[in-house]
Amino acid sequence: MDLLARLAAIVGKENLLARPDSSDALMQEPRGDFSGCALAAVFPKTVFEVAKILALCNEHGVGVVPQGGNTGLVGGQTPDASGEQLLLSLKKLDRIREIDPDSDAMTLEAGVTLARAQEAALSADRYFPLSLASEGSCTIGGNLATNAGGVHVLSFGSTRDLTLGVEAVLADGRVLSTLSTLRKNNTGYDLTRLMIGSEGTLGVITAATLKLFPLRRARVATFVALAEPQAALRLLALCKSRLGAALEAFEILPRIGVDFVLKHAKPARDPFSRAYPWYALVEFATQEDEEALKGKIIDLLEEATNLGLALDASIADSLAQRAEFWRLREAMSEVQQREGGSIKHDVSLPLKAVPAFIEEAARRVEALVPGARPVPFGHLGDGNIHYNISQPVEMEKRAFLARRPEVNAAVHGLVVSLKGSISAEHGIGQAKRALLRETKDPTALAAMRAIKAALDPKGVLNPGKLL
Template identity: 45%
Template sequence: MPEAPHPTSLLETLEAITGPAGLLRGADAAPMLADWRSLYQGAALAVLRPGSTEELSACVKACVAAGVPMVPQGGNTSMVGGATPDESGRQIVIALTRMNRVRSIDTTDMTMVVEAGLVLKTAQDVAREAGALFPLSLGAEGSATIGGVLSTNAGGNTTVRYGNARELMLGLECVMPDGTIWNGLRRLRKDNTGYALRHLMVGAEGTLGFITAAALRLFPLPREEAVALCAVADEAAALALFRRFRDQDEGAVRAFEYMSGGSMHLVLDHVPGVSLPLAERAQHYVLVDLASSRPQAGLRGLLESVLEAAMEAGEVLDAALAESVAQRAAIWKLREEHPEGQKRAGASVKNDVSVPVSAVPEMIRRCSEALQKLIPGSRPVPFGHLGDGNIHMNLAQPPGMAAAEFLARSHDIMDCVNEIVRDYGGSFSAEHGIGRLKTDMMEDWRGGAELAAMQAIKAALDPLGLMNPGKVLP
């Protein structure tokens, strides 16, 4: 690795590339040095904010020449510390928030080319104004950026219908670890020309380079939408309801979300501006979201008929059907505020796991029982995307236990959940990624040929190990 020059010299070089607005230090940089969950507090030489791909390329070359590690950052909404620098103070955080332009949109091709710093909600709005839909949706969409959601292969609420971020990407532009620019912004549905390098960058969490722009898939806007919040008998009833909707019209199911009573009640008790549109609280809830671009799709009738049959079968105990856009938003707010409700209620340990959809009810029950035995008095608060098998099997601290004492058991809690998830052939990280939090699990879960291949790829593309060090790989 090259011998690093004096930091002042490097920062002067970087500021000359980006201009004064592109370099933050001190109090201006502080918000970008800690993660959203407050698990990590890092330090950095500076936060760099290039304004273009060419500026970023020049900055990366300068950092490589100086041997200075780089930490890519988008909206800083990582749940696993994936965009936070370490405590050494030697790293440079490179935030792409100034690179936020929409380069093109084509509603014949149904594609949109945007820069990595564009906020996800803005991308949705731009597509909608053009008469199209960009369907990726998640709780942090008002802060998360396109580069971030692609770098983590974010899932979110509509995966059951549209897939993860990977399925919504056609091509990428990237700055590689040596500073060279790779232009792979092809808007093609078919491009069978060797290794699909774009898919290598998606989900790499910035360890293989910077995603600077992306060609994204668009879809027709829905003509009809129907949303309901249901109280269900138990986890098995939630799955049975999903099967009823899937069997009636799989293409109409845009989202299908499970929420435990424990997690929902933290939202109701701690988050202002929410209310339960049902007669009384329950132990299990489901949010059903149907959408169709077909004219006269009859979604309201479908929703009512399926719920009626499920009530007769004892699966659904009560239901509230949204009658307006505002009511749909209010029901979705109840789901989206689960992370905030848990945060406001105290410390919690996150377990972002996935299993085959058929195994979700049994997995939730087994994990809840095991966690309560592990830490008596703790509160399992699972919720998530039942339709694609991804449940956030979270645990809230017991009343009376200090947060620090509870969080000290984080890895015991994660191990407890993961061993059960392993029984079903599941994954210990469904959509949040590995980041800094879960690198120690990679050897056990992905060791052997799979991990060796990942390490070989990393060594080939980033031989100096300067791209987001300490993340993803053990």
């Protein structure tokens, strides 16, 4: 029996797609930077089917590329062009196994979308804080595999910090489970955290136990106009000192990015009657009465204005207005494609270095590509800036994208000099493998390779990714 027939015997013929080519959506990364072909795509429904698939592929030395919602932005979920790798979709592992309000935890399978996970928590009068622009289609397995960040890292940490245990299938088909609602379990190496962020190179995550939190009774967003990034950093410090426990999100947006959204994502609306150079989208949430929270925010904004930090401010007075504020932030990445080519960077920096980075990066980029339009935005609260650059208005898209290596070198070189990270929340995948080798501590890289060799000696798990 050939390999495809044996795979079909495991998952059923209806759950196997033989030889999908690069035109299939499963074979393409969302931005179109990576595409491939596959021996087959399989859609297992249980962890036991995943175990059988990996044991079979390990026996035959066939590379396996795990995929969740296919929303990753560095090609980690995309097979190569050989047509010899197997795409393993986890979408059909989508059961909510348990919600335990007493333990403030829930156990979900890898194919559950993030939006559905949030809804599951809400059904138990609990809050799951991970929040991403792609939450309607990204999956919990992908979130864990990439250690997804999002807008609430400032208050709750990344996915790794929200996870109590995982279930993962190792390269040879053995099932590793650390699933547990325990908050204290000091019994050796932390295998849970090892699997999270490993991008499917150490094991295929099939389920996870995640932390839940008390439901916030009041949630208020405010849009603040600013003169410069330094003012945003000072405003962040003020928010922490005055309402630190309630501060959930602090996003920075440049005027050019807001203009792009207003132009291409109608019916988006400008919160103010005039334009300002920079903005902060700040959200607070507490257990107290909403009016009491708004009163504290008004006091905070008055102080920020008196200190010369806030040039103007608007507090959302309805759920609809809050959604309008977040629309300006969440659409910022997608609308840039309407402005032609875009060279994107997902970096993190020490907070105090962010203003200097934004200023110096713009100088370097402009020197390389005159007329280039930087659009730096993102999670200032945790130092994660999406430093995207739109092509000059009069430049041809292909010519601009051909400058990507030089632009990347300039931006990433600056990040490293400021003691930052070349990948904040998107991961390494295919896109940053070479850059990881150039910037990661050699001893750390050697340790990572040793762990990979121990858990996947044949190199069948997501080959060509991360390491």
